[in-house]
Amino acid sequence: MNKFRKAIMALFLVSLWGGWAPAWPADLRILYLNDFHGFAEPYQPPGSKEMLGGVSYLAAAADRLRREKPTLFLAAGDMLQGANWANLFQGRSCIELMNAMGFDAMTAGNHAFDYGQQVLKQRISQAKFPVLAANVAGGLPFKPYVVQQVGGVKVGIIGVVTEDTPVATHPKNVAGLKFTRPEDAVRRYLKEVREKSDIVVVLSHLGLEADQALAASVPGIDVIVGGHSHTKLLQPLIVGPTIIVQAWEHAKALGVLDLTVADGKITSFDGRLEEIKPAAGREDRKVQRIVTYYARKVDSRLGKTVGRTEVDLDGRTEQVRSRETNLGDLVADILREKSSADAAIINGGGIRTSIGKGKITIKQVYAVLPFDNYLVAIRLTGRQVKQVLEHGVSSLAEPAGRFPQVSGLSFVYSRSAPVGERVKEVAIGGYPLDPDKEYVIATNDFLAAGGDGYQAFGDAIRAAGDYSDLGGALMSQNLVYNDPGTWLRDLVIDYLNARRKITPKVEGRIKELD
Amino acid sequence: MQVYVNETPVDLMPGMKVRHALIQAGLLKEVESGRCKVWDAWGNEVGLDGALSHGLKIYVK
Numbered sequence: 001m002n003k004f005r006k007a008i009m010a011l012f013l014v015s016l017w018g019g020w021a022p023a024w025p026a027d028l029r030i031l032y033l034n035d036f037h038g039f040a041e042p043y044q045p046p047g048s049k050e051m052l053g054g055v056s057y058l059a060a061a062a063d064r065l066r067r068e069k070p071t072l073f074l075a076a077g078d079m080l081q082g083a084n085w086a087n088l089f090q091g092r093s094c095i096e097l098m099n100a101m102g103f104d105a106m107t108a109g110n111h112a113f114d115y116g117q118q119v120l121k122q123r124i125s126q127a128k129f130p131v132l133a134a135n136v137a138g139g140l141p142f143k144p145y146v147v148q149q150v151g152g153v154k155v156g157i158i159g160v161v162t163e164d165t166p167v168a169t170h171p172k173n174v175a176g177l178k179f180t181r182p183e184d185a186v187r188r189y190l191k192e193v194r195e196k197s198d199i200v201v202v203l204s205h206l207g208l209e210a211d212q213a214l215a216a217s218v219p220g221i222d223v224i225v226g227g228h229s230h231t232k233l234l235q236p237l238i239v240g241p242t243i244i245v246q247a248w249e250h251a252k253a254l255g256v257l258d259l260t261v262a263d264g265k266i267t268s269f270d271g272r273l274e275e276i277k278p279a280a281g282r283e284d285r286k287v288q289r290i291v292t293y294y295a296r297k298v299d300s301r302l303g304k305t306v307g308r309t310e311v312d313l314d315g316r317t318e319q320v321r322s323r324e325t326n327l328g329d330l331v332a333d334i335l336r337e338k339s340s341a342d343a344a345i346i347n348g349g350g351i352r353t354s355i356g357k358g359k360i361t362i363k364q365v366y367a368v369l370p371f372d373n374y375l376v377a378i379r380l381t382g383r384q385v386k387q388v389l390e391h392g393v394s395s396l397a398e399p400a401g402r403f404p405q406v407s408g409l410s411f412v413y414s415r416s417a418p419v420g421e422r423v424k425e426v427a428i429g430g431y432p433l434d435p436d437k438e439y440v441i442a443t444n445d446f447l448a449a450g451g452d453g454y455q456a457f458g459d460a461i462r463a464a465g466d467y468s469d470l471g472g473a474l475m476s477q478n479l480v481y482n483d484p485g486t487w488l489r490d491l492v493i494d495y496l497n498a499r500r501k502i503t504p505k506v507e508g509r510i511k512e513l514d
Numbered sequence: 515m516q517v518y519v520n521e522t523p524v525d526l527m528p529g530m531k532v533r534h535a536l537i538q539a540g541l542l543k544e545v546e547s548g549r550c551k552v553w554d555a556w557g558n559e560v561g562l563d564g565a566l567s568h569g570l571k572i573y574v575k
Contacts, residue, residue: 037563046562047548082563110565162565167528207565208554230532230561231554249561376527448527449534458538462525484529 025262028151029069030201031062032247032255034076034227035109038086038094039250040291042278051278052252056291058276059101059284061254065274066102069258070151073102076227076246077109077161077205080123081485084366085294088301090115091123093294099128100287104148107159107203108133109227113173114485132159132203135185138177144189147196153261156197158189161205162228170483182206186218194220198264201225208233208246215242222266223257236271245271252276302363307496310503313355315368320348321399324510327351327368328405330502332442334495335488336407339377339481341442343408343428345388347452349401350444350488360496369489373444376457377481382426383435384456389413389423391454396422402452406509407442409433414513424513440480444488515568520575532572533562541574550574 042054062073075098080091091112098106106129112120117140124131124141134144145158160182166174186202193200199222204211207229215221216239223243230249236257237244243266247255253273260268314325328348336344350373355364380388392404393413412425426433441457448457464478496502515530516523519539526534532552536542544550545562552560555571566572 035561035563046546047551049548164528164565164567168565169529207567208556208558209567209570228565229554230564232559232561234558237556248559249563445527445530445534446537449530450524450538458525461527479527482527482529 023263025260025267026152027069028153028155028259028261029065029071030223030225030255030257030259031065031071031073032076032225032245032257033058033074033251034078034205034225034247035230035249036075036079036094036251037082037111037249038080038091039083040085040093040097041295043250045250045252053250053276054278054283055097055251056283056285056288057278058251058254059287060282061274061276062101063284065254065256070153072104072148072150072155074157074201074203074225075103075106076203076225077107078111078227079106079109081111081114084298085291087487087490088298089294090119092126093290095123095126097287097290099126100290103129105130105132105146105157105159105203107131107205107227108136108142108161109205110162110165110168111485112161113165113169116173117175117177132157133161134158134189135160135163135180135182136177137180140177144185145193147193153199154197156193156200157203158186158193158200159203160185162207162210167482169485173485182210183214183217186214186221190218190220198261199223199259199266204228208237208244211244211246212237212239215239215244223259225255225257232273234273236269243269243271247273302361302366304362305359306362306365306493307360307499308501309355309357309360310501311505312357313504315351315354318399320351320405321401321403322348322396323403323512324405324506324508326504326506327354329407329507329509330504331369331488331492332405332407333504334492335375335442335444337495338491339375339440339442341377341408341440341481343385343406343439344442345392345404345406345409345447346444347392347401347447347454348403348405349452350446351405362493365489365492365496369487369492371446373446373488374484374486375442375481375488375491376445376448376479376483377440377442378448378457378460379438379478379480380441380456380460381435382433382437382439384460385409385428385433385439385441386423386426386435387456388441388454389426390420391456393422394419402454404510410509410511412511412513416514442481445484515566517566517569518571520573521571526566531562531566532560532564535566535572536562536574539574544574
């Protein structure tokens with residue numbers, strides 16, 4: 001009898017530790033988070049009447065759910081970049097948080113590359129969990145997959161990131177890396193992973209539409225835990241035999257997927273999102289200590305002096321929206337210089353306040369440029385440049401956000417002329433504007449997307465036709481510079497750090513005729 | 515890339531997000547004010563920083 005019991009126990013242990021797939025039903029839970037973007041503290045999203053999120057509350061919920069059954073905790077990318085809480089530490093704060101929360105695996109998101117490859121290597125080495133990207137080749141220590149054992153079930157996890165990453169970050173951040181089609185990478189590893197696992201999970205940073213296409217085109221995936229599209233997928237989506245889940249964004253929801261597995265197959269499942277809201281006394285204290293520690297460091301960093309101005313920097317609303325100011329010139333100059341463009345045109349409405357003469361802190365720069373805008377440079381014809389300027393001075397009855405601040409160009413306009421005929425003289429680089437010549441114009445993504453009614457930038461991109469494949473990265477021929485991973489305010493801080501002392505003055509770039 | 519907002523095509527640069535599509539469509543304020551939300555073609559709410567892909571349809575309502 002004792003021998004019989006020992007044999008049964010041995011069989012049980014073997015099945016638990018990696019010998020066989022359990023023939024009897026085994027329950028496991030997958031908790032998942034995606035697109036956290038460093039939103040560690042609760043916040044009030046635009047349009048919401050209440051505070052949502054707060055990663056210490058999410059951690060407490062995760063702990064409660066983990067106690068109920070064997071659990072894997074997965075992160076589907078874009079965890080390290082976004083809010084100041086992440087950016088000011090280049091994602092170090094997020095890794096520390098995730099280590100404390102006990103994540104089992106993370107896939108790289110496109111924004112994981114925004115701090116450059118050296119920083120990303122450090123973050124991977126600091127993580128106590130594997131960082132996956134099966135479709136990225138090059139010098140980064142990603143694993144293509146990992147097999148985790150939970151509740152007697154071996155779960156193979158393959159990580160993939162969007163193939164569009166090279167056009168979603170600065171090219172230098174992905175130099176030497178090759179991003180292949182996620183479907184090809186999953187196909188390549190699927191058989192190998194399947195042989196080692198009972199079920200296969202793809203941890204994807206592709207977006208919901210691409211996840212559905214992946215499930216439809218690659219048989220054999222049991223679950224796709226996705227991200228990238230910031231989808232609030234309240235219930236699992238089923239494509240063939242594949243279960244697809246995603247948990248919104250910014251730690252506003254924690255995904256819960258319960259599975260029953262027998263004979264290497266999922267026999268039943270149930271999934272939901274748990275919305276995360278702050279509630280007094282319900283936080284995970286250990287995680288909250290990390291949140292608070294870095295939040296205090298954010299405050300301290302914001303007070304750091306990055307330079308000094310010998311003159312007042314004029315960002316007064318009525319000024320930047322009606323005439324050239326020295327602060328408008330400074331910001332436009334930085335954009336032009338950074339992108340090596342011929343000229344820069346930005347909207348005065350993007351500059352929100354002034355900085356007085358004296359030292360300049362990071363907090364002051366953030367107040368001047370509070371929006372998460374980034375630098376783009378687009379090839380425009382001289383004719384389109386004039387259209388942009390005409391639009392910029394089309395609403396002069398009262399100060400308007402569209403009023404331009406410029407660099408590398410000068411122009412004269414007449415307030416009394418009809419709209420569309422107000423711009424009289426334009427020079428770029430000191431030479432009269434040639435309507436047929438092409439110029440590279442730096443601006444921000446807001447204007448490039450048509451913000452404040454600017455259409456010429458979008459027209460130029462559209463006119464270029466299909467995007468061309470440049471070394472695996474899809475780029476429009478008219479899109480010369482595109483760095484969605486670096487905010488304008490951080491470019492200004494870099495500039496001030498390098499110069500230390502500035503004395504910008506109004507140079508007569510914009511003149512009114514009458 | 516071209517995406518559709520309420521079935522109207524808008525052209526965007528690579529890497530641009532839901533927010534940019536709404537700027538182009540003139541609907542960002544509708545969402546930021548809380549009057550509307552953004553939905554994908556399968557009826558799921560999506561965030562303003564959600565990624566887009568060529569041909570994707572989103573709806574503001």
